[in-house]
Amino acid sequence: MSIPKVTIITLNWNGKKDTIECLESLKQVTYPNYEILLVDNGSTDGSAELFREHYPGIKIVENEKNLGFTGGCNIGIKKAISDGADYILLLNNDVAVEPDFLDELISVAKKNENIGILGTKINYYDATDQIWAAGGFINYWICLVAYHGMDKRDTEKYSREKDVDFVSGCAMLIKAGLFQKIGLLDERYFAYFEDVDICLMAKKNGCGIRYVPSAKIYHKVSRTSGGALSPFSLYYNTRNKLLFLRKHFHMPQLLTAFIVIMAVFGIRTLYLLIFRRDIRACSMIFKGIEDAFIGRFGAQI
Incomplete structure (x- = not known):
C-alpha cells in the first residue's frame, strides 16, 4: 500500500527565529513521506535568504507582500496540489511538534474516509502540561467560538479522539481533494476565523472534523500578531x-x-x-x- 504524500505548509513573516525552531522540530518527524513548503509572506528581515542557505531540502515560495494567513496558505495549497500532495498540513511557524504527530494524524485519516479535516492536541509551548486547544465548539445562539480545554491541565479527559465543530488552523491536516469541493481559504478573512470557516464549509459538504489527541504539538500563541489585545x-x-x-x-x-x-x-x-x-x-x-x-x-x- 502506498504511503500518502503530505505537504506541510508553514508561513513566515519576519519571524525567522520561530520558523527556524519549527523547522528544526520538523526534522525529527518520523512519518516517511512528507515535504515542507515554506511560504515567505514578504519578509524584510532576510528570512528567505537564510532559509535557502540553511534548509536546502525544503521548498520555498516568496511572496512580494504579506498576503495574510489566508492568501499565503492558498499560494502554498495550490502548489502542493499541483505537486501531487494527498494531504496538506497547515502549520503555524511558532510551534514545536512531537516526532510522531504526523503518523498519528494520517493513521486516523486513512481509517475514516468521511473525515475531511483533522486537528492535533495543542498545548502551550511554555507550559507543556497545559491545554491551549483540544478541538473547538460553536454555540450558534450567542456566536461563541471557543476551544475545548483551553487553559486546563492536560488530563485523560482531553485524550479521547472525537468529532468536533472545528480545529485550529495552527495545525490542520486537510485531504487535498476537499479543496475541489469547497474551494480554498476565504481570503476576505486575511487572518482569524478562516480555520473555523473552512471547517464549517467541509461539514456542509458532508465531511467530518476530527480531533486527534495522540497527535501533539506545542504553540507559543500569538507571536506574530502581538497578542489578543494588539x-x-x-x-x-x-x-x-x-x-x-x-x-x-x-x-x-x-x-x-x-x-x-x-x-x-x-x-x-x-x-x-x-x-x-x-x-x-x-x-x-x-x-x-x-x-x-x-x-x-x-x-x-
Whole structure:
C-alpha cells in the first residue's frame, strides 16, 4: 500500500527565529513521506535568504507582500496540489511538534474516509502540561467560538479522539481533494476565523472534523500578531467575527448572536477605554465593525 504524500505548509513573516525552531522540530518527524513548503509572506528581515542557505531540502515560495494567513496558505495549497500532495498540513511557524504527530494524524485519516479535516492536541509551548486547544465548539445562539480545554491541565479527559465543530488552523491536516469541493481559504478573512470557516464549509459538504489527541504539538500563541489585545488582533477578530456570522448563521440564531457579540464588543471597548486608556485599540474595534458592515475585507491594517 502506498504511503500518502503530505505537504506541510508553514508561513513566515519576519519571524525567522520561530520558523527556524519549527523547522528544526520538523526534522525529527518520523512519518516517511512528507515535504515542507515554506511560504515567505514578504519578509524584510532576510528570512528567505537564510532559509535557502540553511534548509536546502525544503521548498520555498516568496511572496512580494504579506498576503495574510489566508492568501499565503492558498499560494502554498495550490502548489502542493499541483505537486501531487494527498494531504496538506497547515502549520503555524511558532510551534514545536512531537516526532510522531504526523503518523498519528494520517493513521486516523486513512481509517475514516468521511473525515475531511483533522486537528492535533495543542498545548502551550511554555507550559507543556497545559491545554491551549483540544478541538473547538460553536454555540450558534450567542456566536461563541471557543476551544475545548483551553487553559486546563492536560488530563485523560482531553485524550479521547472525537468529532468536533472545528480545529485550529495552527495545525490542520486537510485531504487535498476537499479543496475541489469547497474551494480554498476565504481570503476576505486575511487572518482569524478562516480555520473555523473552512471547517464549517467541509461539514456542509458532508465531511467530518476530527480531533486527534495522540497527535501533539506545542504553540507559543500569538507571536506574530502581538497578542489578543494588539490592534491587529482586535481589528481582524472584530471584523471577521461579523463576516463569519453573516456567512454561516441563519435566523433566529443570527439575531440573538448579533445582539450578544455587539454587547461583547461594547464591553471590550469600555474595558480598553477605562482600564487601559487605549484609544487606538478602541478605534480598531470600531473600524472592524464599520468595515464588516460596508464589506471592506482582506488586508486593511
